[in-house]
Every structure is written in C-alpha cells, then in structure tokens.
Amino acid sequence: MWGSVAAIGAGLAVLGAGIGIGRIGGSAVEGIARNPEASGKITSTMIIAAALIEGVALFGVVVGLLGANQ
Amino acid sequence: MDLILPDYGLLFWTGLVFLLLLFVLAKFAWKPILKAVNDREKNIADSLELAEKTKAEMQALQAENEKLLKEARAERDKIMKEAHETASKMVEESKENAKKEAAKIIESANQAIEMEKAAAISELKAHVAVLSVEIAEKVIRKELASDDKQKELASKLAEDINLN
Amino acid sequence: MTFKNITNCLSIIVLSLMFALPVMASTEHSESHEEEKFNVSEMIMHHIKDAHEWHLWGGHGNSTSIYLPIILVDEGLHVFSASHFYHGEHRSAVDSKTGEKVDYVAGVGPAAAYAMFHEKIYKMEHGELHFEEGHVHGAVKPLDLSLTRNVAFMLIASLILVLIMFSVAKYYRKNGAVSPKGIAKFIEPLIVFVRDDIAKEHINEHKYQRYLPYILTVFFFILICNLLGSVPLIGTNLTGNITVTMFLAVCTLLLTVLSGNKAYWKHIFWPPGVPIALMPIMIPLEIIGIFTKPFALMIRLFANITAGHIIVLALVSIIFINKNLGWAGLSVPMTLFISVLELLVAFLQAYLFALLSALFIGAAVEEHHH
Numbered sequence: 001m002w003g004s005v006a007a008i009g010a011g012l013a014v015l016g017a018g019i020g021i022g023r024i025g026g027s028a029v030e031g032i033a034r035n036p037e038a039s040g041k042i043t044s045t046m047i048i049a050a051a052l053i054e055g056v057a058l059f060g061v062v063v064g065l066l067g068a069n070q
Numbered sequence: 071m072d073l074i075l076p077d078y079g080l081l082f083w084t085g086l087v088f089l090l091l092l093f094v095l096a097k098f099a100w101k102p103i104l105k106a107v108n109d110r111e112k113n114i115a116d117s118l119e120l121a122e123k124t125k126a127e128m129q130a131l132q133a134e135n136e137k138l139l140k141e142a143r144a145e146r147d148k149i150m151k152e153a154h155e156t157a158s159k160m161v162e163e164s165k166e167n168a169k170k171e172a173a174k175i176i177e178s179a180n181q182a183i184e185m186e187k188a189a190a191i192s193e194l195k196a197h198v199a200v201l202s203v204e205i206a207e208k209v210i211r212k213e214l215a216s217d218d219k220q221k222e223l224a225s226k227l228a229e230d231i232n233l234n
Numbered sequence: 235m236t237f238k239n240i241t242n243c244l245s246i247i248v249l250s251l252m253f254a255l256p257v258m259a260s261t262e263h264s265e266s267h268e269e270e271k272f273n274v275s276e277m278i279m280h281h282i283k284d285a286h287e288w289h290l291w292g293g294h295g296n297s298t299s300i301y302l303p304i305i306l307v308d309e310g311l312h313v314f315s316a317s318h319f320y321h322g323e324h325r326s327a328v329d330s331k332t333g334e335k336v337d338y339v340a341g342v343g344p345a346a347a348y349a350m351f352h353e354k355i356y357k358m359e360h361g362e363l364h365f366e367e368g369h370v371h372g373a374v375k376p377l378d379l380s381l382t383r384n385v386a387f388m389l390i391a392s393l394i395l396v397l398i399m400f401s402v403a404k405y406y407r408k409n410g411a412v413s414p415k416g417i418a419k420f421i422e423p424l425i426v427f428v429r430d431d432i433a434k435e436h437i438n439e440h441k442y443q444r445y446l447p448y449i450l451t452v453f454f455f456i457l458i459c460n461l462l463g464s465v466p467l468i469g470t471n472l473t474g475n476i477t478v479t480m481f482l483a484v485c486t487l488l489l490t491v492l493s494g495n496k497a498y499w500k501h502i503f504w505p506p507g508v509p510i511a512l513m514p515i516m517i518p519l520e521i522i523g524i525f526t527k528p529f530a531l532m533i534r535l536f537a538n539i540t541a542g543h544i545i546v547l548a549l550v551s552i553i554f555i556n557k558n559l560g561w562a563g564l565s566v567p568m569t570l571f572i573s574v575l576e577l578l579v580a581f582l583q584a585y586l587f588a589l590l591s592a593l594f595i596g597a598a599v600e601e602h603h604h
Contacts, residue, residue: 044589051532
C-alpha cells in the first residue's frame, strides 16, 4: 500500500521535473537559434539549471524510496 | 532503507582514501601537470609575442636595409658621376695638353722651317747676288765694251737721278 | 624516484590488504533447492548495496565470489575472512512483533561471536539475534571497518587514477613543457577543461588556484568510479552509495563554509534588499540553503548512478524473468543503449559535481560590489 503511494509520489516529482527540464531545454534551443555564438554559455547555464531541477526531482524520488521501505 | 543511510565503516575508508588521494594527486600529479601546462601556455604566448616583435623588427630592418641600399646606390651614382667627371676632365686635360704640345711642336717646327727658309733664302740671295754680280760683270763687260754704250748708260743714270 | 616509490607502496598496500587474509574464490554448494524463483529486486538490491564479498557469478545455490577481509573494532581489532560468514551457520529466528520467520547467518571460527543479517554485522547475545518488526533488536553493532566490496573497488579505482595521473606527470617531468603525447594527450584537455571551464569560470580569478586541486580530484575520482562502475564483473555501485556521495558533499560544504568571506556571511545573515519584516523568514531559509546545496549534490550523484545500475540490471533481468533466450533480442539492444547513456551520465555527473562545487565555493569567495 505505502509502496504504491510512494511510487505515485515519485512519479509526480519526476513529472514536474520533466516539465521543468523540458522548458529549460526548449528555451536554450531557442536562445541558441537566435544567437548561435552564445551556444557554449547557454549550454553550460542550461546544464546547471537542469541539474538544480533534477536535484529537486531526486529528492522526491528518494522520499518515495523511503516511503516504499516503510 | 539502508540504501540511503550512511555506513560508518565505508565513511571511514572513503575519507581516508579520498583525502590521501587528494594529497597525493595534488602534490605529485596536479602540481607538475598544471605547471607544465601553464609553462607551455606562457611559452606559447611568449613565442607569439616574440614572433610579433621579430616581425616588427624585421620590417624595421628591411626598411633600414632599403634605406641603406638607396643610400649606397646614391653614393655609387655619385661616385660614378665623379669618376666620369674626373675621367672626362683628365681626357680633356690630356687633350688640351696634347694640343698644346702639338701646337708647341708645330710652332717650333714652323720656327725651324722659317729659320731654314730664311737661311735658305739668305743663302740663295747670296748665291743670286754672286750670280747677279757675275752676270752683271759679264753683261757689263759686254755692254761697256764700247764707249757709246758707256755714255748712254751714264746719261740714263743721270736721267734716273733727275727723276728722283 | 619518489613517485615510483609511492606507486609501489600503494600497490603493495592494496595487494596485501586484499590478499594477506585468507581470501579466496570458492564455489558454494548449498542443499539442493528446487529451482528457486528468480527475484529481480533482490538481485538488484544486492548489487547496488555494499557487501563483504565480491560476487562474481552464480546464483543462490552455486555462486562464485571473492571473500573480502572483515575488520571489526570491538574491544580490540578482529580481522578475518568474510567466508566465516558466507560459509557460516544459517539460522532462523522468530520476529517478536510480527511472528514471521527471519533468516540470518551466524559466523563460524573467528567470527563465532558475530552474526550477519542483510550484510550488517551484529554481536550476538547468548549466541543468538532477536528481531522486532524485521529489524535486529537489542544487539550491539560493532564498528565495521571491513574492506567491503565498495572499499576494495574504491582502492582499485584510486590506484588506477593515481597510476594514470602519475604517468601523465612523469611525461611532463621527463619532457618538460612540450605538447603532450600518449595518455597525456587524452588527460590534458580534461584537466584544462576543469581548470578553465569549471574552476576559473566560476571561482574568483585570483583565488581559484587554491581550490583547483580539490575540484580536479573530485572530478577525476567521480569520473573514474563512474566509468569503472559500468564495467561488468568489477563494476560496483560506489558513486551510487550515499556514504561516498555524502562524504564528497560534506567536503564541498566544509570548503564553502570555511572559505566564506564577509560578503558571503552578510548575504546569509542580512540579505540585501529584503524588507525587515521578511527577515525572520529569509534568514532561516538562507541558513538552510547552506546545507541543501551540498545535500542536493549528494542526492544527485547517488540517485543518478544508482538509477543507472538499476536500469541496466533490470533490462538484463528481462531474459531471466522470462527464462527465454529470445528476450535477449529486446534486452541486449536496450541495455546497450542505456549503457551508452550511462557513459554520458558518468561524465555529466562528474562534471556537475565539480561544477556545482566550484559554483558554491565561488559564491563564498566572491568579492561583492554592491
């Protein structure tokens, strides 16, 4: 029972992160398309932002993991 | 659950190994590697700078060379001109000299000729005088062989004196 | 030559640690079960967690592993081979709350006073263990400094890293500052990348050199552990172990906090441009922020690498769940795809850990011009 709830929670966390990282990636591509010279800077900034969001998503997954073990 | 709980034994070993790794790598790997990389980068930067400088120097040198060459050429031209001048002057001078010499020689030759001529003339005159005297003696001997003729001549001479 | 001596010393230490003790590969025959049902999650959990043996191949009844030395600190130092547990006495106990039967292993020989339950070592009381709600109850846990699989893997990875870096350093020492060849040609761009794009870019130009050794070491340590972790047989989930990532994150946290300048602390205890009414909320948030950043570092690395291992194992398990080799047609391409993705993740996570560490340290030492 708790395992299923935890799995849903983890899924929701991943959903949010997916939307967030998707938006970052889309905006980065747009930015690079507009200004190809800045692609290096945009890429590294994109990776940092994506990593920060991913970190939050992983918190969710880990909390889910904790819940699954209850 | 113990997937996300730390384990003290592993923590101990991780700490030991990582700190040791940090120390060993920092001292024996990162330091020499970074030094070599930095040195090389500095080397490259220096070399580029040097090349730039050398290029500028080369250009300056080339300009100087050009200048020197130009000067040398001018000098050469000048010297050549001078030499020409000197040569022509010398030729002129020698021509002049030769002319003078020739004139002198001609003059002296002329003089000699003149003198010879004069001498010859005077000799001739002497001869002519002697001959004339001889002729005159003969003529006169013949003319004045008669008394008439001696009279005629005397009158004629007297006439001439009157006229004068 | 000093560094050759060090290399030799290190290899001797590792080899002696691994082989001085009665460690040997052995094949274990247990009583013949009927064919046991393949338990995917148990197999995966067994792989991604630490163990006192280096399991090579084989299943429950018939497996080949290298038994690693166990070092216990319990009123003195106890050192013996893990085979005294894996070839120990299989016992059962009844859970005092749930009434379920729980299996554990009691040690034999030098391990006679101890018992192992889920790879944890407990000191037995009156020759047995008691369980409550699936957990060991009341037993003392001696400090377990064993050379577990993770530790052995870490030693091997570190040794390889040291050998690689020393050979690179040796190349430069021998040839001076020339253009690199051989292994130096491969490693140098990585080092220059870490220096320029990670350290110099995010830490104050004049101060980055102080932190560069740490960032380089973290980057290459994580990278080599990630890469070696993907190799079959020796692959171990080291960077996917929360203890390791926690230690690395704590290093970054300590470096950040200890090198924080006045501007950094002022930013935390009196954030500029915030109305005074909000201060009671902002200040605790900023203080929590000091810890959540390295915490995220810890979780990110742990979860990414663990997830990678789980996915690869789960995909391989498709064949064994269905007990049909035909499924390899699905399993192998997918495993290959994920493995290649993991190769990217190995670099990406090493990069991210180093990058974010540099970012945090950079924020702590930055000179603010308000």
